[in-house]
Amino acid sequence: MAILEPGKMSPWERLFGSRRSAGIAKQRLHDVLAHDRAEIPPGMLALIKDDIVAVVSQRLNVDRDGVTVNVMLHDSRSQLCVNVPLLNSGPVRSPATPPSLAA
Amino acid sequence: MTGMVITITSGKGGVGKTTATANIGVALAMLGQKVVVVDGDIGLRNLDIVMGLENRIVYDIVDVVEDRCRLRQALVRDKRVGELYLLPAAQTRDKSAVSPEQMVRVCKELCEEFDCVLIDSPAGIEHGFQTALAPAHKVLVVTNPEVSAVRDADRVIGIIESQGKGPAQLLVNRIVPARVRKQEMLSTEDISEVLSTSIIGIVPEDEAILTASNRGLPIVLNGKTPAGQEFMRIARRLLGEPIPVRPPVELSWWQRLFARE
Structure with missing residues (x-):
């Protein structure tokens, strides 16, 4: 689904002044509640990303x-x-020997 | 008599908690219940003015818990409907003036005499909210079709469940059917899906609400307005009547003309 960045309007919307923003609201709520419910502190996803890349x-x-x-x-x-x-x-x-097998 | 304590909360402020408490309270009293509405917003007392009872307050809930008066003396009777009373908040104190334990004790005493005890919780998730939640048998979470209100409702629903007070039920307030149709506004289905919470009622945006609070006459006293009718249905659902929850219908211009007070 092509969800636009929050606050950005497609050229079509700019031209015809479409205000069909309910879908955007719902998608943004989905995203923010996923974080809220898991109580993920800011910055943790970036750390997880580094960990995964490293492994x-x-x-x-x-x-x-x-x-x-x-x-x-x-x-x-x-x-x-x-x-x-x-x-x-x-x-x-x-391949470097994974730490778990090194010992 | 063992009454039921219903706490009405929201997380975000300004979504219609006080209006909902006043109207559901009046509606339950109109249905023959013995009702007391408790203003849990100490320091920012409002339920009295919305109900038009602001000139009749002598004592408040802080006087009760600090033993300056008996509980009976602090109750203000609303003479317009059957058995309806208000336990006002103190205006000059802060939220910590009543502890959750004291609120539980007050409600236990009220439950001996009333069928329904409705608590209007303050906004937020701090002390005042915890105090309003402590005695609850049932919790209603009021939200609006706005991302901020829905997000806060989700947080509050999580806290209610973690404290074993769930499942909370959702009251969606200020829905504008025409804007939902044009996809300019989150629909009730969207909100219910995102929050995975059951809905007790969907109250349409209604100009008559402002007029009603201007006058201190809860809108449910006027049976003709769409919001008033839905508050009455919510009260019936709370009493266990199987009235299906439906999104409000769009009124034509002439229907709107006749739905005024």
Whole structure:
């Protein structure tokens, strides 16, 4: 679904003055309540994102710029949604031994 | 007699808690219940002026908990309908003047004599809200079709549930059917879905509400207005009548003309 950034109007809306904003309100509420209910402090998602990139890139070549970490509502429960795009170059050549197996 | 304590709250201010409390209280009394409405907003007393009882206050709830008067002496009788009384808030004190334990004690005493005890909670989630929540058997959360009010309602519903006072029921206030149709306004279905909470009533935006509070006459006393009619249905639902909850219908211009007071 093409939800526009809050506050931004599509050219169509600007031209015809459409005020159909209920859908935007609902989507924004969904997003904000997902965070509120999980009581996620600001900045934590960025830390989780760094953690995930660090773990996955031990095995696979991760497209770091494309990684997204979001919280969404699903059946009125908050869900962590992680997207980790890969660079199509196969596994990391010399995989570092994961810390869990090092000992 | 063991009455039922119903707390009316919202999180956000200005969404219509006091109007809802006054009207549901009057409606329950019109249905033959013995009702007391308690103003829980200490320091910002309002229920008295909305109900038109502001000139008859002698004692308030703080006088009761500090033993300056008996509970009976603080109750102001609304003579317009059957058995309806107001327990006013103090205007010159702050929220901490009544503790949750004291509120529970006052309500227990009221429950011995009344069928319904309605508490108008202050906005927010601090002391005053906790005090209003403590004695509740049932909680109504008032919200508006605005993102800020819906978000605050969600927070309050979470707190109510975490304190074992749930499930809360939602009263959606100030719906404008024409704007919902044009998708300019969140619909009741949207709000109910986002909050996953059941709805006890949907009150339409109604010009007569302002006139009613100007005059100190709760709108439900006038059976012709759409908002007044819905408050009456909410009271009936609270008493267990199976009246389906429906979104308000759009009135034509001539219907609007006849729905005035």
